[in-house]
Amino acid sequence: MTGPVDGQDVDRPGGFRAGRPAAGRGGSGAGPERRPERRGRGGPRPAAGGRGRPTGRSAVDLPRHAAYQAVAAVHRDDAYANLVLPAILRDAGLVGRDAAFATELTYGTLRRLGTLDAILTDAAGRDVARIDPPVRDALRLGAYQLLHTRVPAHAAVSATVDLVRSVGPGATGFANAVLREVASRDVDAWVARLAPPLETDPIGHLALAYSHPQWIVRAFAEALGGDLGETTRLLIEDNERPPVHLCARPGRADPVALADEVGGAPGAFSPYAVYSGGGAPGDLPALTEGRAHVQDEGSQLVADALTVAPLDGPDGRWLDLCAGPGGKSGLLGAVAAQRGARLTAVEVSEHRARLVGQATRDLPVTVLNTDGRTVGETPKLAEGHFDRALVDAPCTGLGSLRRRPESRWRRQPSDLPALTRLQRELLSAGLRAVRPGGLVGYVTCSPHVVETHVTVTEAARRAGVPVDFVDARPLLPKGMPGLGDGPTVQLWPHRHGTDAMFLAVLRRG
Structure with a gap:
């Protein structure tokens, strides 16, 4: 199987790939596990003291470094996070809270990418596409921590600057300034600043607020009969960490007995589902035995x-x-x-x-x-x-x-x-x-x-x-x-x- 939280494989993913993330597209969430993360700084706490550090000159703790490797592979190699992250966690020896934190950073950053990029573009005063890719991915992880987790702002900034120092020497001052600007507002204030008005451009507003490309928001709204309220609920759910379902x-196997077992x-x-x-x-x-x-x-x-x-x-x-x-x-x-x-x-x-x-x-x-x-x-x-x-x-x-x-x-x-x-x-x-x-x-x-x-x-x-x-x-x-x-x-x-x-x-x- 795949990662500790988000690794459920999709039964039938499509077979085509295209495109890259564009700067300045929509993000936010609430869902199956009902663990609020959209507002304020709700999210997992980092491992105490940033346990485990790579050897050498890097001061980056292992969970953040693992998340960076996964996000970078997705953007650099067109990799899929659910395929690369488990190997990264295994190679780093990460388990428990450290693995969960790395997983949350990876998937959360990828889900919120459109909104994070719009915020980073504004905070940096330049299009995010013009930022060196390793530094850009590190900043995305830092912005996610600042806007969507309970990591204290000073810790998120410091840890991300350490990460930038290891992947993009010479950009630490820039990264520090950008992240401090990101930290000056919460996610709702950023959305209010950057998203087009809901009344005049509802698709554009929802795309930036909930981190989906506009064409996908439009397709969802059409499938839901033009109901923007229900479209919003769908977008929120899309940004939540999904539960793992077993058959x-x-x-x-009896589902009730299997539920007790797991x-x-x-x-x-x-009639066959187990959460x-x-x-x-x-x-x-039960999985290895074919039940x-x-x-x-x-x-x-x-x-x-x-x-x-x-x-x-x-x-x-x-x-x-x-x-x-x-x-x-x-x-x-x-x-x-x-x-x-x-x-x-x-x-x-x-x-x-x-x-x-x-x-x-x-x-x-x-x-x-x-x-x-x-x-x-x-x-x-x-x-x-x-x-x-x-x-x-x-x-x-x-x-x-x-x-x-x-x-x-x-x-x-x-x-x-x-x-x-x-x-x-x-x-x-x-x-x-x-x-x-x-x-x-x-x-x-x-x-x-x-x-x-x-x-x-x-x-x-x-x-x-x-x-x-x-x-x-x-x-x-x-x-x-x-x-x-x-x-x-x-x-x-x-x-x-x-x-x-x-x-x-x-x-x-």
């Missing part, structure tokens, strides 16, 4: 919805058309084992196909390392062969920004045409793969209407076979709030505590 595999609690909606009690998920025996896996509750719900949808006729041949890294395949395979069915899991990436194989070992699952669009061209992907098919299509991942905070700064509107074309092609392949009367679940971890309603409507229209929409709302747990008017369903972090998963269920005529 108790049916037939292998010191957590059963999930609110999914972890903390710690590194990879250390849990459970890490998976957002929303991902569990949309996969389970396909398995409970009423189906006439045979029901033993299931398909996961975009299976990597294997979370949904693991759940589908466990349900299939209970029902005498068999799952074919398709993944185009060789590495991710291996992950699917590991995630589904000892389950009735066959893994195919091929392109899901080859339905009808590959003997094991014959047209009309399957009874149920899941199309968990690659997408922008805008629904999981709380778990992959750097993604909001890499994604661009220009990513959408290639992604939506791929989504339509995969959904069309899924519809060809099922028999007449068979069911297809189309899923994205994005609420962007182009990736959800537009894609599914266009694919159904062009499918070349009769297609009917099935109302997905009754396929989710009874009493689940905020599911809309149907027939599709959009889950939300601020409504349901899940990633923003979209689900459409279609029946081939």
Whole structure:
């Protein structure tokens, strides 16, 4: 697994990268763990005395140095924090409070990057893009400590100047002056100073206040019917540290017993969900023994919805058309084992196909390392062969920004045409793969209407076979709030505590 707090892997991140963080874009938060951090100086305390210091001339304590390494790797190498931070913590020997502090600095800085950059630009009197990259990343970490943690201002300034001394000699005086200017106001005062007025430019105001690019704020607002109040609640939730959700595999683990085992609690909606009690998920025996896996509750719900949808006729041949890294395949395979069915899991990436194989070992699952669009061209992907098919299509991942905070700064509107074309092609392949009367679940971890309603409507229209929409709302747990008017369903972090998963269920005529 990954880092101690924020390392939950996203079940289906999109596969494209683009762009760099731009200066002067929006940040702030409140969420699943209800640990206020948006206002004042709420946040974790540093390890007492800054325990552990790198050898040599640097006076930087290890947690801050680890956070700097992770943030620098994200910006310098296009790395993902949840992949690089665990190795950095391990190499530095950081555990407990020190590891938690480094993790909070890393993820918090990446989430708040747009607002931090706008503040640093103003405080420095120059565009943040013109600051030397190592110094810039150090200043971002310092500004985050000043505005979003309980680290005393003098300690945050001093520690950051030490960090700058180690990564950008000659810039210590500049860093000291910039940070003292940052410390002269709290985050709300900075937002009031820098954000455009909410009344005349609501998207621009929310983007700067809650640290999201404007195009993403606009997409969220459109998906929420233009409700700016609800959009604000979503942005706040996006900036919170997400809980780790576990999936108790049916037939292998009882959720209540698993919750007791891990010191957590059963999930609110999914019959398989357990909210972890903390710690590194990879250390849990239930995961190493194959009784459970890490998976957002929303991902569990949309996969389970396909398995409970009423189906006439045979029901033993299931398909996961975009299976990597294997979370949904693991759940589908466990349900299939209970029902005498068999799952074919398709993944185009060789590495991710291996992950699917590991995630589904000892389950009735066959893994195919091929392109899901080859339905009808590959003997094991014959047209009309399957009874149920899941199309968990690659997408922008805008629904999981709380778990992959750097993604909001890499994604661009220009990513959408290639992604939506791929989504339509995969959904069309899924519809060809099922028999007449068979069911297809189309899923994205994005609420962007182009990736959800537009894609599914266009694919159904062009499918070349009769297609009917099935109302997905009754396929989710009874009493689940905020599911809309149907027939599709959009889950939300601020409504349901899940990633923003979209689900459409279609029946081939």
